[in-house]
Amino acid sequence: xxxxxxxxxxxxxxxxxxxxxxxxxxxxxxxxxxxxxxxxxxxxxxxxxxxxxxxxxxxxxxxxxxxxxxxxxxxxxxxxxxxxxxxxxxxxxxxxxxxxxxxxxxxxxxxxxxxxxxxxxxxxxxxxxxxxxxxxxxxxxxxxxxxxxxxxxxxxxxxxxxxxxxxxxxxxxxxxxxxxxxxxxxxxxxxxxxxxxxxxxxxxxxxxxxxxxxxxxxxxxxxxxxxxxxxxxxxxxxxxxxxxxxxxxxxxxxxxxxxxxxxxxxxxxxxxxxxxxxxxxxxxxxxxxxxxxxxxxxxxxxxxxxxxxxxxxxxxxxxxxxxxxxxxxxxxxxxxxxxxxxxxxxxxxxxxxxxxxx
Amino acid sequence: xxxxxxxxxxxxxxxxxxxxxxxxxxxxxxxxxxxxxxxxxxxxxxxxxxxxxxxxxxxxxxxxxxxxxxxxxxxxxxxxxxxxxxxxxxxxxxxxxxxxxxxxxxxxxxxxxxxxxxxxxxxxxxxxxxxxxxxxxxxxxxxxxxxxxxxxxxxxxxxxxxxxxxxxxxxxxxxxxxxxxxxxxxxxxxxxxxxxxxxxxxxxxxxxxxxxxxxxxxxxxxxxxxxxxxxxxxxxxxxxxxxxxxxxxxxxxxxxxxxxxxxxxxxxxxxxxxxxxxxxxxxxxxxxxxxxxxxxxxxxxxxxxxxxxxxxxxxxxxxxxxxxxxxxxxxxxxxxxxxxxxxxxxxxxxxx
Numbered sequence: 001x002x003x004x005x006x007x008x009x010x011x012x013x014x015x016x017x018x019x020x021x022x023x024x025x026x027x028x029x030x031x032x033x034x035x036x037x038x039x040x041x042x043x044x045x046x047x048x049x050x051x052x053x054x055x056x057x058x059x060x061x062x063x064x065x066x067x068x069x070x071x072x073x074x075x076x077x078x079x080x081x082x083x084x085x086x087x088x089x090x091x092x093x094x095x096x097x098x099x100x101x102x103x104x105x106x107x108x109x110x111x112x113x114x115x116x117x118x119x120x121x122x123x124x125x126x127x128x129x130x131x132x133x134x135x136x137x138x139x140x141x142x143x144x145x146x147x148x149x150x151x152x153x154x155x156x157x158x159x160x161x162x163x164x165x166x167x168x169x170x171x172x173x174x175x176x177x178x179x180x181x182x183x184x185x186x187x188x189x190x191x192x193x194x195x196x197x198x199x200x201x202x203x204x205x206x207x208x209x210x211x212x213x214x215x216x217x218x219x220x221x222x223x224x225x226x227x228x229x230x231x232x233x234x235x236x237x238x239x240x241x242x243x244x245x246x247x248x249x250x251x252x253x254x255x256x257x258x259x260x261x262x263x264x265x266x267x268x269x270x271x272x273x274x275x276x277x278x279x280x281x282x283x284x285x286x287x288x289x290x291x292x293x294x295x296x297x298x299x300x301x302x303x304x305x306x307x308x309x310x311x312x313x314x315x316x317x318x319x320x321x322x323x324x325x326x327x328x329x330x331x332x333x334x335x336x337x338x339x340x341x342x343x344x345x346x347x348x349x350x351x352x353x354x355x356x357x358x
Numbered sequence: 359x360x361x362x363x364x365x366x367x368x369x370x371x372x373x374x375x376x377x378x379x380x381x382x383x384x385x386x387x388x389x390x391x392x393x394x395x396x397x398x399x400x401x402x403x404x405x406x407x408x409x410x411x412x413x414x415x416x417x418x419x420x421x422x423x424x425x426x427x428x429x430x431x432x433x434x435x436x437x438x439x440x441x442x443x444x445x446x447x448x449x450x451x452x453x454x455x456x457x458x459x460x461x462x463x464x465x466x467x468x469x470x471x472x473x474x475x476x477x478x479x480x481x482x483x484x485x486x487x488x489x490x491x492x493x494x495x496x497x498x499x500x501x502x503x504x505x506x507x508x509x510x511x512x513x514x515x516x517x518x519x520x521x522x523x524x525x526x527x528x529x530x531x532x533x534x535x536x537x538x539x540x541x542x543x544x545x546x547x548x549x550x551x552x553x554x555x556x557x558x559x560x561x562x563x564x565x566x567x568x569x570x571x572x573x574x575x576x577x578x579x580x581x582x583x584x585x586x587x588x589x590x591x592x593x594x595x596x597x598x599x600x601x602x603x604x605x606x607x608x609x610x611x612x613x614x615x616x617x618x619x620x621x622x623x624x625x626x627x628x629x630x631x632x633x634x635x636x637x638x639x640x641x642x643x644x645x646x647x648x649x650x651x652x653x654x655x656x657x658x659x660x661x662x663x664x665x666x667x668x669x670x671x672x673x674x675x676x677x678x679x680x681x682x683x684x685x686x687x688x689x690x691x692x693x694x695x696x697x698x699x700x701x702x703x704x705x706x707x708x709x710x
Contacts, residue, residue, distance in 0.1 A: 084475070086475050086478070088482075149657075157474060157475040158416055158474070158475065158478070161475060161478060162610070162656075162660045163657065165656075166654075166656040166657035167653070167657065168607075169604075169650075169652065169653035170649075170653035170654060172604075173647060173653065174650060177646070177650075287486060291486040291490075294483040294486075298476075298479060298483060302476070332495050332496065333491075333495060335487055335495075336491065338487060339484070339491075342484075342487075343468050346469070346471075347468055350471040350472050350476075351476070
């Protein structure tokens with residue numbers, strides 16, 4: 001123990017300076033981040049100037065991926081923001097919904113959703129029914145998980161994370177047993193055109209990917225409207241800030257938690273069906289989409305919807321531009337770009353771009 | 359009092375005796391497939407337990423760090439796949455450990471400002487990124503991994519001479535255990551525990567909390583790196599599958615089964631999991647669904663006893679001890695004698 005000495009005015013001033021000064025290295029860090037950002041944009045602009053057609057297509061790929069990532073991550077961030085539960089089974093729920101929907105579509109169409117030429121022969125119902133049923137089913141699984149295992153462990157964050165990890169292990173193994181280890185693709189409704197004309201450089205682009213982007217925007221708007229404009233949303237917002245106070249005001253916070261967990265899991269399921277149609281559904285998807293949800297919310301800030309949108313946009317764009325615009329022979333290093341982005345964000349804002357301390 | 363000491367030291371002495379004679383007791387297969395494997399898995403798990411129990415950092419990045427050590431070492435020696443560099447195996451091992459520590463310190467510097475569940479998520483994201491990195495970068499690994507890795511001559515051929523690798527793993531395990539216990543009681547370790555219990559107060563006392571957490575993470579990376587190198591020697595290969603999320607979860611399961619608060623729990627958990635693994639795979643009904651069984655066991659332990667098996671052991675011996683002490687004191691009603699032995703790492707929950 002050091003002695004507490006009485007501070008003279010001089011040392012008091014020095015102490016104050018030390019206390020209120022920007023921590024050393026912060027400015028350098030900010031400069032580094034700004035430089036990285038400028039360099040990234042400049043590099044993309046330089047590459048784009050060489051071939052604008054590639055730029056348009058890759059950019060759209062990034063945007064549509066970002067849409068899918070947002071749908072998945074918004075559920076994750078909703079659950080975390082309200083309950084401080086890190087749902088490690090979020091990716092598993094995503095994968096499960098994809099498999100459920102595929103299975104259901106097979107049954108509905110008798111295994112003939114896709115013609116021999118690869119074009120879809122599924123009716124609107126053959127796609128919409130699996131979408132709704134699988135998402136709802138996964139929402140219910142999430143709800144059951146929360147009620148059975150998480151509800152009575154509130155506040156024990158680590159224990160809850162471990163519980164969801166254990167559940168993800170079980171789901172992964174059971175999914176492998178029931179659905180096999182083969183990548184499956186859902187057929188979109190045949191009324192959807194295969195591609196749309198972009199009217200720039202005579203390019204066309206897969207219609208379903210645009211649809212996913214629009215769906216993601218719709219999900220975002222609905223979530224925003226519900227959270228900002230309704231009574232339920234008001235309770236959720238209050239719960240994010242201080243759940244004990246909300247509970248003390250006579251609101252049944254357990255009901256709110258249950259509802260939020262259902263919606264969060266439902267969104268994972270929605271993402272799974274959209275992703276299963278847009279890309280595919282595979283046994284490794286649980287890890288992959290858990291990672292995506294984690295990165296999106298670490299970048300955007302836990303519990304923030306706007307942060308999730310920004311994080312998804314950043315990840316989607318870096319993901320798709322990294323694969324194409326890295327120097328020849330190094331495109332397989334694109335993971336490092338994502339890691340670099342994560343490191344830079346955390347270095348400047350440990351709680352993410354829109355994160356607030358709990 | 360002798361009984362009391364028996365409870366305290368008996369299991370340890372018995373374990374040392376069994377382990378020293380293990381190559382005589384067990385078949386070559388069992389020695390290699392269960393015991394040696396449990397030893398290196400235990401080292402991986404103890405790096406997690408040390409960070410979680412003594413520094414309050416529950417890291418899911420330990421498997422990635424051991425992967426970095428393993429992949430670096432495997433890439434720098436003669437092997438199928440990976441880079442074409444061919445260094446001396448010992449030098450490669452040292453460089454592998456160095457790489458793990460360097461990456462650990464770097465990541466620690468970034469992540470050490472985040473606490474609790476945020477820290478867990480950041481390290482998990484890092485871990486999965488490392489997996490995808492090695493899966494994608496064919497120059498260093500690719501999905502096939504690095505095979506037929508050249509080992510130091512002292513290891514010999516782990517298939518034909520399993521006893522050699524066993525003793526190496528045993529010595530490394532013992533060294534890791536003794537060192538971590540020593541560090542835990544040294545001023546540095548006490549500072550770690552202070553950081554675990556109350557970072558704000560430690561800061562007020564003049565400690566550099568982020569630096570301490572970074573150093574701890576680097577130390578954990580070194581221990582994880584040792585496990586990574588041993589795993590390469592044991593497998594004679596390493597692939598992205600060796601550091602996938604399921605391996606991260608396996609190490610976490612081991613740590614949780616062993617108890618997140620006691621160092622020796624790492625090896626207890628590792629033995630339980632490898633023995634279970636070996637035994638369950640033989641049962642037809644379970645054989646293919648091994649992971650479901652492990653998941654259910656994991657879930658049950660997390661739900662029932664957060665302290666894991668060592669926690670159960672601790673409460674059992676604690677209850678026994680308190681009975682002896684009550685009897686010795688002539689029926690003095692002393693309901694809960696708090697012995698340091700029961701909670702060496704402190705009876706605290708992990709910093710939220």
